[in-house]
Amino acid sequence: MPRTAVVALGGNAITRNGQSGTYEEQARNARAMAAAVCALRDAGWNVVLVHGNGPQVGNLAIQQDEAASIVPALPLFCVNSMTQGQLGSLLGLALLAEGRGRLPGVVSVVTHVMVDPADPAFDRPTKPVGPFFTEDQARRLAAARNWQITKDGDRGFRRVVASPKPVGIVEVDAIRALIDQHMIVVAAGGGGIPVMAGDRGLEGIDAVIDKDFTAQRLAASVNADALVLVTDTAKVHLDFGTPEQRAIDEMTVDEATKHLNDGQFPDGSMGPKIRAAIRFIKEGGRTAVITTADRAGPSLDAAGTHPDDATGTRIVGVRA
Numbered sequence: 001m002p003r004t005a006v007v008a009l010g011g012n013a014i015t016r017n018g019q020s021g022t023y024e025e026q027a028r029n030a031r032a033m034a035a036a037v038c039a040l041r042d043a044g045w046n047v048v049l050v051h052g053n054g055p056q057v058g059n060l061a062i063q064q065d066e067a068a069s070i071v072p073a074l075p076l077f078c079v080n081s082m083t084q085g086q087l088g089s090l091l092g093l094a095l096l097a098e099g100r101g102r103l104p105g106v107v108s109v110v111t112h113v114m115v116d117p118a119d120p121a122f123d124r125p126t127k128p129v130g131p132f133f134t135e136d137q138a139r140r141l142a143a144a145r146n147w148q149i150t151k152d153g154d155r156g157f158r159r160v161v162a163s164p165k166p167v168g169i170v171e172v173d174a175i176r177a178l179i180d181q182h183m184i185v186v187a188a189g190g191g192g193i194p195v196m197a198g199d200r201g202l203e204g205i206d207a208v209i210d211k212d213f214t215a216q217r218l219a220a221s222v223n224a225d226a227l228v229l230v231t232d233t234a235k236v237h238l239d240f241g242t243p244e245q246r247a248i249d250e251m252t253v254d255e256a257t258k259h260l261n262d263g264q265f266p267d268g269s270m271g272p273k274i275r276a277a278i279r280f281i282k283e284g285g286r287t288a289v290i291t292t293a294d295r296a297g298p299s300l301d302a303a304g305t306h307p308d309d310a311t312g313t314r315i316v317g318v319r320a
């Protein structure tokens, strides 16, 4: 019986730092991702892919605003659903091409995710979306468009939007059924389309959910064996960005919690990945990995035959 890995893929891996987000750039990046996912399949894993959408949802929201004098701008929750379609297609095409003749199928599931409208995150936007700006540009845009902005590491300034925690995945039974058919499933893209219970059923609510947290919730819901958080850095570091920075090959949940409490992992970037990994293990998952796409397979190799320079950072309950 194949094991199941839920793989979270950062939106920044699809539109990379310094890229403007053209279709060709995104398709090229998706092909690299598809090769890594197919390698995981070849190693015997069922794969559920949860893509991010930070750059894409922010870009698309700007396109909505810019065109608002000609056609109505649609709300942010709805723009999230557009990114699921666009990125689901992009990744689907890349996976179908890469896995030609080897895959039973690739299915993208439009996925809604329940959030709590009383989540304090609605009063404190933290999720960076869209392009990077200089401080001056960002301040002018914030004033003109009523944006909140933040410094995103040393990469520049970005718009931030509310990012509530995912509390439930509406289409989870359909996702489970597709995993049982050994399909590659693209699900809960962009962290899912945020919804809450309303008078007439579920209603959209404007926010962008963190895809690492949603990937963890989905992984727990489908009893996944592994949670793989793919990003643009091969390993998590201590004292990241300082002359003393050093890579971590493996951390126990206790060690990860201590480093998190020591402020080693910032909220807008590495923090959510570490929190998602810790929660996954605490809720019964076996292995969580944070790394680049090409190192995902070697990092999940239970035999441990790969050298440290081919693997990422593993988060485990206790050291073997």
Ligand SMILES: Nc1ncnc2c1ncn2[C@@H]1O[C@H](COP(=O)(O)OP(=O)(O)O)[C@@H](O)[C@H]1O
Pocket: 009, 010, 011, 012, 013, 052, 153, 230, 231, 232, 233, 235, 236, 237, 238, 239, 240, 264, 265, 266, 268, 269, 270
């Ligand atoms: N302790 C750390 N170790 C490694 N990377 C870190 C650390 N702290 C912050 N980062 C930053 O986190 C980034 C990954 O987070 P983010 O860009 O939000 O990921 P993604 O969009 O891929 O989900 C890395 O590119 C790196 O700049």
Ligand SMILES: NC(=O)OP(=O)(O)O
Pocket: 009, 010, 011, 012, 051, 052, 053, 054, 055, 190, 191, 208, 209, 210, 211, 212
């Ligand atoms: N929604 C989300 O978490 O997107 P990123 O991974 O692009 O930040």
